[in-house]
Structure formats: structure tokens, C-alpha cells
Amino acid sequence: MTRQELVDLIRRKKSYLCVGLDTDPEKIPHWIREDFEDPVFEFNRRIIDATIDKVAAYKPNMAFYESQGSKGWKSLEKTMDYLNSHTQGPVFTIADAKRGDIGNSASYYAKAFFENMQFDSVTVNPYMGHDALKPFLSVPGKWAVVLALTSNPGAKDFQLWQPQLPMILEKLGIKTEQWKRFYELIVEQCLQWGTPENMMFVVGATRPEMLQSVRESAPNHFFLVPGVGTQGGSLQEVSRQAMNSDCGLLINVSRNIIFASKGRDFDQRAREVAIEYQQEMEVLLKEKNLI
Amino acid sequence: MTRQELVDLIRRKKSYLCVGLDTDPEKIPHWIREDFEDPVFEFNRRIIDATIDKVAAYKPNMAFYESQGSKGWKSLEKTMDYLNSHTQGPVFTIADAKRGDIGNSASYYAKAFFENMQFDSVTVNPYMGHDALKPFLSVPGKWAVVLALTSNPGAKDFQLWQPQLPMILEKLGIKTEQWKRFYELIVEQCLQWGTPENMMFVVGATRPEMLQSVRESAPNHFFLVPGVGTQGGSLQEVSRQAMNSDCGLLINVSRNIIFASKGRDFDQRAREVAIEYQQEMEVLLKEKNLI
Numbered sequence: 325m326t327r328q329e330l331v332d333l334i335r336r337k338k339s340y341l342c343v344g345l346d347t348d349p350e351k352i353p354h355w356i357r358e359d360f361e362d363p364v365f366e367f368n369r370r371i372i373d374a375t376i377d378k379v380a381a382y383k384p385n386m387a388f389y390e391s392q393g394s395k396g397w398k399s400l401e402k403t404m405d406y407l408n409s410h411t412q413g414p415v416f417t418i419a420d421a422k423r424g425d426i427g428n429s430a431s432y433y434a435k436a437f438f439e440n441m442q443f444d445s446v447t448v449n450p451y452m453g454h455d456a457l458k459p460f461l462s463v464p465g466k467w468a469v470v471l472a473l474t475s476n477p478g479a480k481d482f483q484l485w486q487p488q489l490p491m492i493l494e495k496l497g498i499k500t501e502q503w504k505r506f507y508e509l510i511v512e513q514c515l516q517w518g519t520p521e522n523m524m525f526v527v528g529a530t531r532p533e534m535l536q537s538v539r540e541s542a543p544n545h546f547f548l549v550p551g552v553g554t555q556g557g558s559l560q561e562v563s564r565q566a567m568n569s570d571c572g573l574l575i576n577v578s579r580n581i582i583f584a585s586k587g588r589d590f591d592q593r594a595r596e597v598a599i600e601y602q603q604e605m606e607v608l609l610k611e612k613n614l615i
Numbered sequence: 616m617t618r619q620e621l622v623d624l625i626r627r628k629k630s631y632l633c634v635g636l637d638t639d640p641e642k643i644p645h646w647i648r649e650d651f652e653d654p655v656f657e658f659n660r661r662i663i664d665a666t667i668d669k670v671a672a673y674k675p676n677m678a679f680y681e682s683q684g685s686k687g688w689k690s691l692e693k694t695m696d697y698l699n700s701h702t703q704g705p706v707f708t709i710a711d712a713k714r715g716d717i718g719n720s721a722s723y724y725a726k727a728f729f730e731n732m733q734f735d736s737v738t739v740n741p742y743m744g745h746d747a748l749k750p751f752l753s754v755p756g757k758w759a760v761v762l763a764l765t766s767n768p769g770a771k772d773f774q775l776w777q778p779q780l781p782m783i784l785e786k787l788g789i790k791t792e793q794w795k796r797f798y799e800l801i802v803e804q805c806l807q808w809g810t811p812e813n814m815m816f817v818v819g820a821t822r823p824e825m826l827q828s829v830r831e832s833a834p835n836h837f838f839l840v841p842g843v844g845t846q847g848g849s850l851q852e853v854s855r856q857a858m859n860s861d862c863g864l865l866i867n868v869s870r871n872i873i874f875a876s877k878g879r880d881f882d883q884r885a886r887e888v889a890i891e892y893q894q895e896m897e898v899l900l901k902e903k904n905l906i
Contacts, residue, residue, distance in 0.1 A: 348723075387720035390727040394688035401685055424740055425713050426767040429678035432639075436681040449715055451742045451762060453769020471742060476717040478744020481804060487778040487794065503778065506797070513772060 325416050325444045326465050327521050330546070331570045333416065334380050335615055338606040340571050341598060342381035342418065342548065344578025345371070345403065347388050353586050364392065364399035369406055371582050374591035378602040381416035381574050382407060383548075404441040416574070417443045418469060418548065424449030424456045431459040438466045445469050447526060447548070450510050454517055461522050468523050470514050472538060473507040475528025475551030483507040507534075511541050520544040527566070529557025529575075536565040539572075546572050553580035559601065563608040571614055577601060616707050616735045617756050618812045621837070622861045624707065625671050626906050629897040631862050632889060633672035633709065633839065634662070635869025636694065638679050644877050655683065655690035660697055662873050665882035669893040672707035672865050673698060674839075695732040707865070708735045709760060709839065715740030715747045722750040729757045736760050738817060738839070741801050745808055752813050759814050761805050763829060764798040766819025766842030774798040798825075802832050811835040818857070820848025820866075827856040830863075837863050844871035850892065854899040862905055868892060 325333075334340050345368055349357070352367045360366040372382065384403060389396035407417060419437040423430065423446060437443040438460075445467035448460050460468035473483050486505045504512070511525060520542075527538050529551035538547070547566055551557040552575050559575060567573055581601075585593035609615045616624075625631050636659055640648070643658045651657040663673065675694060680687035698708060710728040714721065714737060728734040729751075736758035739751055751759035764774050777796045795803070802816060811833075818829050820842035829838070838857055842848040843866050850866060858864055872892075876884035900906045 346720075385716075385720055387714075387716055387723035387727070391723040391731070393727065393731050394685045394692055397685035397688045422716050422740070422743075423678075423713070424715075425676075425678055426765065426769075429637075429676055432678035432682040436678075436684065440682070440684050449713070449740050449742055451740055451773055452713075452765050452767060453772030453774070455767050455769040457769075474717065474743050476743060476746050478717075478746040478748075481744030482742055482797075482801065483744070485800065506773075509776065510773065 325414065327546075327570070329414075330380070330416055333414070334571045334609075337378065337380055337602075338609060338615055339378055339380050339602040340573050340575055340605055340609075341379045341601050342383050342416075342574045342576040343371070343375055343379050343581055343598065344420070344576050345382055345384040345582065346578040347384070347582065349388070349392060351583050353588070353590055355588070362399055362402065364389070364396065365402045365406075368399070368403045370591040371594050372407060372410065374595040375581070375598045376410060376412045376415060378595070378598045379415065381418055383418040383420050383576055385420040385578070401441060404443065408442050417445070419443040419446045422447050422449050422471060424452050426452065427455040427458065430456050434459040434463070438463055445524065447471060450514060457514070457517060461518050466522070468518060469548050470510070470518070470523060470525050472511050472514075472525040473527050473531065473534055475530045475555050475557065479528065508537070508541065511538055515542060520546070524548055524574075526550065529562045530555055532557070532561050532565055535562060539566045539568070543568060544570070544572070546574060548574045548576060550576045553577045559604055560608065563605070567608065567612050567614075569612075569614075571609065575601070575605075616705065618837075618861070620705075621671070621707055624705070625862045625900075628669065628671055628893075629900060629906055630669055630671050630893040631864050631866055631896055631900075632670045632892050633674050633707075633865045633867040634666055634670050634872055634889065635711070635841075635867050636662070636673055636675040636873065637869040638675070638873070640679070640683060642874050644879070644881055646879070653690055653693065655680070655687065656693045656697075659690070659694045661882040662885050663698060663701065665886040666872070666889045667701060667703045667706060669886070669889045670706065672709055674709040674711045674867055676711040676869070692732060695734065699733050708733075710734040710737045713738050713740050713762060715743050717743065718746040718749060721747050725750040725754070729754055736815065738762060741805060748805070748808060752809050757813070759809060760839050761801070761809070761814060761816050763802050763805075763816040764818050764822065764825055766821045766846050766848065770819065799828070799832065802829055806833060811837070815839055815865075817841065820853045821846055823848070823852050823856055826853060830857045830859070834859060835861070835863070837865060839865045839867060841867045844868045850895055851899065854896070858899065858903050860903075860905075862900065866892070866896075
């Protein structure tokens with residue numbers, strides 16, 4: 325999906341909501357587990373049918389599918405076939421795989437997600453450098469979603485790392501503004517490799533002031549924002565700080581939507597929660613004159 | 616597999632060779648592709664049978680299996696079943712998956728590799744911090760193999776990054792030794808989280824002086840070393856600089872062994888190349904009085 329198509333989709337649906345298909349087999353309602361041969365696919369199918377008119381994107385998280393081995397991959401392939409041929413599509417799709425490997429291996433990962441399963445995008449880990457990203461930036465209409473600043477506690481360990489100035493400098497009164505945090509270096513460097521047409525950044529909602537600083541560095545790129553909902557980030561705060569003139573945001577919500585209920589009505593409850601987010605987004609899009 | 620069992624295995628086999636099962640379906644001899652229903656598994660089976668008495672470890676690279684979708688995962692599961700029940704086993708196994716995700720997702724990846732497929736270890740990407748590594752460090756006898764300094768060109772982009780001192784400091788004659796490169800920070804921090812019993816580091820052979828510096832920081836940890844062979848690293852140089860009193864090295868060779876020949880004799884050629892490496896390793900182990 326091209327950038328323009330994504331922007332049009334967001335405007336048409338009045339939504340920049342991404343539903344995370346973190347389909348933990350142990351959290352699927354027990355009756356689905358008992359009644360269906362492929363409960364993961366059946367669960368996803370019902371969530372998709374109940375929410376697709378209210379969301380811009382779906383993001384299956386590979387960890388949950390891989391934990392079921394080849395059977396899990398089959399459920400994922402079926403989910404992608406279902407999404408890609410849905411009568412209420414198209415919808416943007418993100419393989420939350422966080423892959424990152426040397427060039428040759430990375431090109432096989434790109435094949436797995438872009439060609440075989442027809443995902444629009446893949447989350448990628450930048451630690452191994454440019455050759456790890458390149459294969460995800462080389463296919464028109466496909467996207468690399470680069471981990472910049474994630475929403476987990478461990479983000480502080482390396483992403484937020486910043487050189488400490490020697491004491492002597494403080495005594496000499498030398499200012500420290502020039503010392504960037506590591507995620508800022510990542511963003512700055514990645515901006516040399518990708519464009520707003522083929523690269524997005526993952527920027528967590530849990531540190532809003534930093535979200536704003538990434539927006540300053542990358543005014544035109546889309547951000548995939550986790551951390552709203554369970555992790556405590558605020559949809560309004562994130563949107564007001566980082567929405568750009570093409571929206572430029574996909575806000576991910578996973579468990580709060582897909583596991584909103586464990587009952588027979590789980591898909592309808594998922595729909596209700598998705599609508600709550602979508603309605604809030606509609607107001608925010610209007611505030612920015614985007615719709 | 617515990618550290619002691621791994622060390623015993625290396626001494627018994629007089630080998631610290633790891634064979635990378637980078638089974639690119641397009642590079643498998645055509646007659647295997649034509650004659651067998653699961654050519655990837657058939658190829659792996661023959662490579663394993665031809666080399667297992669000469670190697671300490673096998674490392675399937677997930678990218679090649681995932682590129683075949685659920686079918687590829689099935690080939691991988693069969694390969695692991697075969698390895699784990701081999702009469703000439705046990706042998707150390709590494710899932711070269713380079714995974715890294717927030718705690719809950721990471722624990723599902725750990726389940727996929729440690730529980731379902733009974734891998735001894737998984738390569739993990741440290742960028743997301745401690746919660747991304749923890750699930751891989753919590754199972755006795757299982758290992759996290761942390762990417763420190765990889766052997767690809769892109770390693771220079773972030774791993775080798777180092778703060779640049781302001782010009783004024785040079786003028787003041789302030790020394791720069793205290794400014795570590797990013798991969799050194801990663802190693803230093805990870806040493807706080809894991810032990811030589813549950814953590815290894817990936818350190819490429821292509822920058823031998825840096826390999827030595829990681830050995831100084833982590834004297835007792837095992838290193839998984841890619842980059843010998845096709846990428847130009849030297850087995851002798853690596854071994855002399857980084858072998859410790861328990862060997863502490865697993866040297867990976869992939870294509871040079873598994874694709875040594877495209878003919879009917881591919882497995883025998885693979886064996887011959889593996890024996891060349893093993894014999895060189897035997898000399899180096901003797902030099903260190905390890906056997």
C-alpha cells in the first residue's frame with residue numbers, strides 16, 4: 325500500500341487505529357478452542373469481521389503464532405489470506421516480527437512477509453545496520469517499520485542511553501545539548517536510508533516528550549505507536565504531539581480490544597472498544613482539519 | 616545443555632565447529648528438490664549424518680525456513696526432531712532467530728524455540744533491553760546468545776558508534792579512552808544480566824582486535840563467532856585471540872560447508888570441509904592444552 329493510499333484510507337475510515345492481533349492461544353475463549361480445528365484463525369476472523377470498518381491497520385505479533393510452531397504459521401497464513409481478500413478491505417497490514425539480520429538473511433525474511441504473505445510492512449530492528457534494513461526498503465508499496473523508541477521498561481537500557489560528560493567539562497561549563505540519546509541517532513541515521521514512502525518508526529506512547537522530539541526529526545514519516553491502553557499512554561496526548569498534516573500516526577491497541585471479553589460476545593465487545601477509540605480519533609482528526 | 620556438558624562435548628569431539636544450516640531452498644542440489652517431498656529436511660538430514668561426529672553445534676538460520684512459510688517451519692521442526700534424537704548426539708543447537716521483543720512476546724518466542732523445538736539456545740537482539748532478554752535466561756540449561764558485534768558491513772552503523780569528543784577537549788588534551796563503542800556498552804550491561812552458564816555473545820571474526828577486547832570484558836563467556844570462511848575471518852587468528860581455558864568458542868561456518876558441492880556428493884564434500892576445520896581446531900585446542 326502506498327503512502328497516499330494509506331492516508332486516503334485513514335480519512336475514509338476516520339480512524340488511525342491499528343488492532344494488534346496478539347492472539348495468545350491461551351486467552352482465546354474456551355468454546356472457540358473446543359469447537360474449532362484452528363481456533364487462532366477462527367478468533368482472528370471474528371475479530372476482523374467485527375472491527376474492519378473501524379480500523380486502518382492490523383498487526384499480528386509473530387511471537388504468538390511461532391509459539392504454536394508450523395500450525396501457528398498456518399493460522400497466520402490463513403489470517404493474511406482472509407485479510408487480503410476481505411470485501412471490506414483493503415486495510416494496512418504490519419507483520420510485528422522485529423526482524424534484523426545480515427543482508428542475505430534479511431532478504432529471505434522480506435520474502436516471507438512481503439511476497440508469501442503479502443504484508444504491507446514489517447517491524448525491523450536496526451541494531452545490525454543498513455544491510456539489515458535494505459531488503460525491506462526495496463519493494464515499492466512495502467514498508468520497513470523501524471524500532472526507534474519502544475514502550476517497554478527495557479527501552480531505557482540502550483535506546484535512552486546517552487554519553488555522560490566527564491566531570492571536568494561540567495566544571496568548565498561546557499553545555500551538553502549536543503549529546504544525543506541512542507534512539508535519536510538511530511532515527512537520524514535511518515532518515516538517510518528510507519523515505520516517508522517506505523519507512524515508518526516505532527515510537528512508544530509511554531514517553532510523550534520524546535515522541536515529540538522524534539516528530540521534530542522526522543516531520544513527514546508515519547509512526548507506529550504502541551503503549552496506548554494497557555501500558556498507560558494517552559491517545560489524546562500522543563495525537564496532539566505527533567499528528568502531522570497527513571495524520572502520520574497508526575496507534576496500536578492489542579489486548580484492550582481483542583481480549584475485551586472472554587464471553588460469547590467477545591467480537592462485539594472488541595467492536596465496541598474499537599468504536600470508542602475510532603470516535604476519539606475522529607474528533608482529533610477534525611481538530612487537525614484532516615477530515 | 617549445561618556449560619560443562621558443552622565443554623565436555625568440545626573436548627570429546629576435538630571440535631568447536633558450528634555448522635550453519637542456512638538451507639536456502641534455491642541452493643539445494645536440483646535432484647534433491649525433484650526427488651523428495653521435503654527437500655529442505657532431506658538436505659539437512661544428509662548434512663547432519665555426514666558431519667555430526669566432527670561438529671559441536673548446528674545453527675539453523677530461521678530466515679531460510681520462514682521464507683518457505685508453514686512448510687518451512689515443518690522442515691525445521693523435523694530437522695530438530697532428527698537432531699535431538701540422533702544416535703551420535705547430543706550436539707549443541709542454536710536457533711539463529713535474532714529475536715528481541717517486550718517481555719510477554721519474548722516469553723512466547725522462548726517457548727517456540729526452547730520448549731516446542733528443544734533448541735539449546737537462541738540468538739537474541741539486545742536493542743529492546745533487559746525484558747527482551749530475560750525469558751531466554753530463565754530456563755536452566757538454555758542459553759541466550761546476545762548479538763554484540765556482528766560480522767556484516769552494517770555493524771559499523773550503530774554497534775561501532777562512539778561519541779565524538781567536542782573539539783575543545785582535544786585542544787585541552789583530554790584523553791578519549793573512556794568513550795566506549797556501543798557494542799562494548801551492550802556487553803558490559805548484559806554481563807549484569809546473564810552468567811557464563813546462560814549467556815553467550817555473538818562476536819564476528821571480521822574485526823579480530825575487537826574480538827580480543829570483548830574477551831577481556833567477558834573472560835569466561837562462550838562466543839559464537841560468525842565470519843570465518845566466506846567473510847574472510849581467520850580461524851587461527853580468532854582462536855588465538857579469544858580461546859579461554861574452557862575453549863569458550865563456537866566458530867560458525869555455513870555456506871562453505873553445506874554448499875561445498877552441488878553434486879551427488881554434496882554431503883561427502885561437506886564432511887571433507889568440516890574435517891579440515893576440525894583438524895585445524897584440534898591443533899589449536901592442543902596448543903591451549905585443552906585436549
